[in-house]
Amino acid sequence: MRMVDVISKKRDGKELTTEEIQFVVDGYTEGKIPDYQVSALAMAIFFQDMTDRERADLTMAMVNSGETIDLSAIEGIKVDKHSTGGVGDTTTLVLAPLVAALDVPVAKMSGRGLGHTGGTIDKLEAIEGFHVEITKDQFIDLVNRDKVAVIGQSGNLTPADKKLYALRDVTGTVNSIPLIASSIMSKKIAAGADAIVLDVKTGAGAFMKTDEDAENLAHAMVRIGNNVGRQTMAVISDMSQPLGFAIGNALEVQEAIDTLKGEGPEDLTELVLILGSQMVVLAKKAKDLDEARDMLKEVMANGKALAKFKDFLNNQGGDGSIVDDPSKLPQAEFKIDVPAKESGVVSEIVADEIGIAAMLLGAGRATKEDEIDLAVGIMLRKKVGDKVEAGEPLVTIYANKEDVKAVEEKIYANIKVSDHADAPKLIHTIITK
Numbered sequence: 001m002r003m004v005d006v007i008s009k010k011r012d013g014k015e016l017t018t019e020e021i022q023f024v025v026d027g028y029t030e031g032k033i034p035d036y037q038v039s040a041l042a043m044a045i046f047f048q049d050m051t052d053r054e055r056a057d058l059t060m061a062m063v064n065s066g067e068t069i070d071l072s073a074i075e076g077i078k079v080d081k082h083s084t085g086g087v088g089d090t091t092t093l094v095l096a097p098l099v100a101a102l103d104v105p106v107a108k109m110s111g112r113g114l115g116h117t118g119g120t121i122d123k124l125e126a127i128e129g130f131h132v133e134i135t136k137d138q139f140i141d142l143v144n145r146d147k148v149a150v151i152g153q154s155g156n157l158t159p160a161d162k163k164l165y166a167l168r169d170v171t172g173t174v175n176s177i178p179l180i181a182s183s184i185m186s187k188k189i190a191a192g193a194d195a196i197v198l199d200v201k202t203g204a205g206a207f208m209k210t211d212e213d214a215e216n217l218a219h220a221m222v223r224i225g226n227n228v229g230r231q232t233m234a235v236i237s238d239m240s241q242p243l244g245f246a247i248g249n250a251l252e253v254q255e256a257i258d259t260l261k262g263e264g265p266e267d268l269t270e271l272v273l274i275l276g277s278q279m280v281v282l283a284k285k286a287k288d289l290d291e292a293r294d295m296l297k298e299v300m301a302n303g304k305a306l307a308k309f310k311d312f313l314n315n316q317g318g319d320g321s322i323v324d325d326p327s328k329l330p331q332a333e334f335k336i337d338v339p340a341k342e343s344g345v346v347s348e349i350v351a352d353e354i355g356i357a358a359m360l361l362g363a364g365r366a367t368k369e370d371e372i373d374l375a376v377g378i379m380l381r382k383k384v385g386d387k388v389e390a391g392e393p394l395v396t397i398y399a400n401k402e403d404v405k406a407v408e409e410k411i412y413a414n415i416k417v418s419d420h421a422d423a424p425k426l427i428h429t430i431i432t433k
Helices: 003-011 018-029 035-048 052-063 091-100 120-124 136-146 159-169 177-190 211-227 249-260 266-282 289-301 304-315 351-361 405-414
Strands: 079-083 106-110 148-152 195-202 231-238 334-339 344-349 377-380 393-399 415-418 427-431
Touching (some): 052 159, 052 211, 091 120, 091 249, 091 304, 106 136, 120 148, 120 249, 195 211, 211 231, 211 427, 249 377, 289 304, 334 405, 393 405, 405 415
Parallel strands (some): 106 148
Antiparallel strands (some): 344 415, 377 393
16 A cells, blocks of 8 residues: 555545555554655645545544553443633533532543643642542542542553644644544543533634534534444534633632532533533433433532532542632732723623733743743633623733733723623534434
């Protein structure tokens, strides 16, 4: 088999065989096929697309290129959640203990983040002592005993995807539905989940800016999951403005605690209940979504979800007392209100630009080498559709430096006030096939 023939075949819009896809993935992972040939194939895929069968084969070839996580020793149906990312996306911190409080095993493999704020692990490390450096045996024991644990991503998970992702980044082939879908799904499948709930974001703060692109990606991932034997569904949710109020690592942990108490922002709470209900039903702990939602609301109200979060933190070396006293979280030196210049209704909050403003404070990484300041960030005081009076705070900046003029300018440029605006719809659609 020759790589040039595979490239030519896909260039001409023909379907690659399972063997040809496996040949490419194996050869590239082992260094036998050079970057320039895989770049040519990626561009051919970008223009010619792939069939459902090709996408599933590519996903599984990447899964099998490295280590896979065997979670069979964990009792019950393991349901994983994946978000395509956004600004103020605190859902995992709330969902993991909330769903675990209903005896659904949450065996979560998470990473650190590039972008506006850190990934799930960075946020959790705002809690003193918390760590994800546990053995697989400890991980499995914790999930069997307390139903929830988080471990860092294995270095040898889907090595083919790591190489291909880096190549796509520099060859203009990032925005390819089959390549995005197989990249995301290969990591979820390698991580050992029995069922997968996808939170696909759409809007200014999302990777997919339009509903059409978000739906295409969601359908692609759901079909891949179902084609390889994993029950998979997707919720397309809004990211035209940040989710919740908090943008920043310690601030988001505080917001997660509030939400587990039933006192969190309306949009974050609603999204968590929708995603959580799907997870509970897939885990066969409820007969339908209405029953699952009632069960989740009950463990919020009776304190079981919050207690589960505390157990989870303590189990992994964290200071669980922050649940009762969030002032123990890292605190910023300066709190600076940014007042509205005019009265009216907030009509736009450009999510990704507000995220960049938080990153300028040190809440996120521009490169992998950057250090995150866990204490800093932005707290929204108004959301789209809210009335605001001139002089009233639009946001509060949490900073460890006094000069935040550049951040203030970015906030003013990206929060608009007008005569009228409606709050955006949170859930755009739900996809199960």
